[in-house]
Each structure stands twice: as structure tokens, then as C-alpha cells.
Amino acid sequence: GAGVSQSPSNKVTEKGKDVELRCDPISGHTALYWYRQSLGQGLEFLIYFQGNSAPDKSGLPSDRFSAERTGGSVSTLTIQRTQQEDSAVYLCATSKDRDLQNEQFFGPGTRLTVL
Amino acid sequence: AQTVTQSQPEMSVQEAETVTLSCTYDTSENNYYLFWYKQPPSRQMILVIRQEAYKQQNATENRFSVNFQKAAKSFSLKISDSQLGDTAMYFCAFTPSGGYQKVTFGTGTKLQVIP
Numbered sequence: 001g002a003g004v005s006q007s008p009s010n011k012v013t014e015k016g017k018d019v020e021l022r023c024d025p026i027s028g029h030t031a032l033y034w035y036r037q038s039l040g041q042g043l044e045f046l047i048y049f050q051g052n053s054a055p056d057k058s059g060l061p062s063d064r065f066s067a068e069r070t071g072g073s074v075s076t077l078t079i080q081r082t083q084q085e086d087s088a089v090y091l092c093a094t095s096k097d098r099d100l101q102n103e104q105f106f107g108p109g110t111r112l113t114v115l
Numbered sequence: 116a117q118t119v120t121q122s123q124p125e126m127s128v129q130e131a132e133t134v135t136l137s138c139t140y141d142t143s144e145n146n147y148y149l150f151w152y153k154q155p156p157s158r159q160m161i162l163v164i165r166q167e168a169y170k171q172q173n174a175t176e177n178r179f180s181v182n183f184q185k186a187a188k189s190f191s192l193k194i195s196d197s198q199l200g201d202t203a204m205y206f207c208a209f210t211p212s213g214g215y216q217k218v219t220f221g222t223g224t225k226l227q228v229i230p
Binding site: 003004033035041042043045048056059091093103104106107108109 | 119121152158159160161162165206217218219220221222223
């Protein structure tokens with residue numbers, strides 16, 4: 001596709017429910033990142049995928065958060081038993097490869113609201 | 116651990132004027148990359164400008180330029196001839212060079228261009 005796409009654009013859920021957020025990267029981009037952006041905060045790194053290598057999960061805030069990337073393309077971020085503090089915009093970004101001097105291309109984000 | 120500090124949560128500038136956004140960072144690395152990203156309201160984050168630490172010459176991209184002071188660990192963004200379309204959140208970001216490293220973002224500066 002022309003750019004990174006994310007779905008849904010908005011998600012409202014009840015506390016305790018599970019949610020799944022999707023990211024479709026730019027074709028050919030091997031590196032994929034998930035970030036969380038809370039109001040008034042910068043971007044908080046969550047997880048990084050690079051090709052077939054084991055992902056860097058060091059930014060996941062708790063074991064309720066998980067992510068996978070199937071076939072090196074689409075990625076899903078799953079939040080189990082959502083809490084109100086999970087409310088934020090979740091951004092996906094991709095880049096050509098693991099070399100971080102390369103530009104990251106961001107998706108429009110998914111705004112998650114946990115009631 | 117690296118940190119990126121943007122001390123100006125909000126700024127405003129008159130259209131056609133010049134504005135400077137500040138960014139400081141802390142690192143023990145000698146080689147690294149610095150970025151400014153722009154996030155317009157309800158739109159995707161895009162790269163504005165990139166600086167490589169080993170280059171002494173300040174990067175420029177049309178109306179955008181940086182003042183990179185390596186010894187002071189300062190990386191400010193100057194926007195000349197401000198336009199209404201420059202209204203956005205601006206994030207400063209840092210990554211060490213040399214293979215995979217996480218990108219660390221600042222908390223952002225909200226810039227309002229006033230007509």
C-alpha cells in the first residue's frame with residue numbers, strides 16, 4: 001500500500017474486555033514498531049519486529065500486552081483485560097530495515113478508550 | 116539510558132515569523148542520529164529533518180533547519196516563514212547508531228501558528 005494503515009481508527013471498550021489492534025505496514029518494510037502515545041506524553045516504545053528475528057518486547061508494560069507479526073507483514077497488538085490506564089493512541093511505524101537512521105513511517109494510530 | 120527533553124510544552128508564532136523549538140538529550144554515545152517529527156492534528160506523524168551526530172554541518176530542509184550543538188547536547192529546530200500548515204505537535208527523537216537501538220522520543224511541543 002501507499003502508507004502504513006491501522007485499524008480500527010477508534011475503539012471504545014469496557015474495562016476487562018480484550019482488544020486487538022491491527023497494523024498493515026508498507027510493502028517491503030521489514031522493521032515494525034508499536035508505540036503508545038498518552039495525552040501530554042511522548043511516544044512510549046512497546047515492541048519491535050525485524051524480519052524473522054525474535055521481537056524486542058522490552059517495552060510492553062505488562063503481560064496483558066502481546067503482539068505478533070504474521071509472515072513478516074501484518075501485525076496485531078492485543079491487550080487483554082483492558083484497564084482504564086490503557087486508554088491512549090497506539091501508533092504503528094515501519095521502516096525499510098533495522099538501521100534506525102532510516103526514517104520511520106507512521107500509521108494514523110488507533111485511539112483506544114477504556115470505559 | 117538515553118533521555119530526550121523538550122522543555123516547551125506549547126508555543127505560538129505569528130504567520131511568516133520564525134520560531135525555534137528546543138530539544139536537549141542525554142547520552143554517553145558518540146555516534147547517533149537525531150530527528151524532528153511533526154504530527155499535525157488528526158494526521159500521521161512525518162519526519163521533518165534528520166541530523167547525523169558525526170556531521171558538523173547543521174541539516175536544513177527548505178524552511179526547516181536545526182542548530183545542533185553536540186557538546187551541549189542540544190538539537191533545536193528553527194522554522195522560518197511559519198505557515199498555518201506548520202501547526203502541529205513536534206517531537207524530537209534520538210537513536211544511537213550501530214545496529215538496532217530503540218528510538219527515544221521527547222514529550223513534544225505543541226506549535227500553533229497564528230494567522
